[in-house]
Amino acid sequence: MAIHDKTIEMGLEVYMITDSGRTEFHGQPTRTCLAIGPDEASKIDQVTGHLELL
Numbered sequence: 001m002a003i004h005d006k007t008i009e010m011g012l013e014v015y016m017i018t019d020s021g022r023t024e025f026h027g028q029p030t031r032t033c034l035a036i037g038p039d040e041a042s043k044i045d046q047v048t049g050h051l052e053l054l
Helices: 002-009 041-048
Strands: 014-019 030-036
Touching: 002 014, 002 030, 002 041, 030 041
Parallel strands: none
Antiparallel strands: 014 030
8 A cells, every 4th residue: 555655646647456355355355456657667666666576
């Protein structure tokens, strides 16, 4: 959520993807992904540059 909040503070486009949780979490919605952009990579890297690629 810290990355989500920082992205909003910077004025970047952001969308939180929430899974319905029906298969693994007995109907409990879970946050699964955060989409940021489109924007310049240099702006997005200010928020995500410290994250490791998998």
